[in-house]
Amino acid sequence: MSAKGTKTGMKTALVTGASSGMGRAIAERLLDDGYRVYVAARGIDRMSDLAALGARPLQMDISKEDDIRAVVDIILAEAGGVDVLVNNAGFGLYGPVEDVGLNEARYQFEVNLFGPARLTQLLLPAMRAKGAGTIVNISSMGGKIYTLLGAWYHATKHALEGWSDSLRLELASFGIRVVVIEPGLIETGFGDVLAEGLVTRSGVGAYATMTQAVAQSTRGAYGQGRGTDPAVIAEVVSKAVHTRRPKTRYVAGKYAKPMIAIRKWFGDRMFDRVIMSQMR
Numbered sequence: 001m002s003a004k005g006t007k008t009g010m011k012t013a014l015v016t017g018a019s020s021g022m023g024r025a026i027a028e029r030l031l032d033d034g035y036r037v038y039v040a041a042r043g044i045d046r047m048s049d050l051a052a053l054g055a056r057p058l059q060m061d062i063s064k065e066d067d068i069r070a071v072v073d074i075i076l077a078e079a080g081g082v083d084v085l086v087n088n089a090g091f092g093l094y095g096p097v098e099d100v101g102l103n104e105a106r107y108q109f110e111v112n113l114f115g116p117a118r119l120t121q122l123l124l125p126a127m128r129a130k131g132a133g134t135i136v137n138i139s140s141m142g143g144k145i146y147t148l149l150g151a152w153y154h155a156t157k158h159a160l161e162g163w164s165d166s167l168r169l170e171l172a173s174f175g176i177r178v179v180v181i182e183p184g185l186i187e188t189g190f191g192d193v194l195a196e197g198l199v200t201r202s203g204v205g206a207y208a209t210m211t212q213a214v215a216q217s218t219r220g221a222y223g224q225g226r227g228t229d230p231a232v233i234a235e236v237v238s239k240a241v242h243t244r245r246p247k248t249r250y251v252a253g254k255y256a257k258p259m260i261a262i263r264k265w266f267g268d269r270m271f272d273r274v275i276m277s278q279m280r
Contacts, residue, residue, distance in 0.1 A: 012079040014038045017089030019046035021188030025230035029238050062089040062115035072122040081126025087116035088138040092153045092194045096207040105152045112156035131175040137164045141184050141256040145263045179240045180249045184256030191222030213279040228253040
């Protein structure tokens with residue numbers, strides 16, 4: 001499926017957090033779809049494979065204003081803006097609320113919410129000038145549910161979803177679509193990073209037993225094909241981008257639909273029991 005544009009003959013996309021996992025898979029899919037693809041991540045050397053496929057790698061720490069502005073300036077100068085923005089960069093900070101420092105919590109919000117919001121702000125004027133565009137915000141099933149020791153992570157994803165809903169209303173009259181993707185358990189490095197951080201932070205102390213149980217459960221959920229291939233999410237993004245009237249949300253990946261449904265239809269107390277049963 002080709003992506004024909006009006007200015008250069010090719011539509012342009014920017015994918016953040018593209019050095020691995022879902023971001024890399026989404027970038028590969030958009031390249032296959034015929035897009036001119038910019039990819040951004042902290043480690044530019046980790047995107048050399050995408051560069052070989054035709055992507056334009058850019059170094060960007062999504063928590064740093066200067067990095068965000070530099071990336072936007074390059075894209076505006078070379079392509080006049082983007083037709084598709086995929087806000088994928090993010091990470092999961094897990095730990096007891098009592099143990100997580102507020103500076104760490106603020107950084108979680110910088111990466112998962114404020115950085116993507118700033119990038120969106122800077123790219124919106126060019127989108128409005130075109131009267132078209134699609135913003136895809138990669139949330140999580142964690143934007144609709146909650147898990148043990150995930151307070152700060154879930155707070156950012158719930159916030160991203162509310163922010164996206166309001167943004168969708170603001171931009172509709174300008175021809176700009178806003179889509180939320182809610183992945184489930186995806187086969188990335190998310191689980192290992194999450195578990196390691198948990199044990200380092202709270203492996204001893206009042207929450208040690210709880211921490212060790214969550215870390216063990218997390219490690220057991222990822223790896224050896226237990227999660228969903230990131231290519232599944234890339235397919236969903238491609239579908240949303242190419243659909244004339246995309247859904248406001250797409251739910252995909254292992255556990256996402258059933259977990260969201262349990263929370264929605266059976267209530268918090270039942271969901272609490274489901275979550276806690278996994279810790280035994």
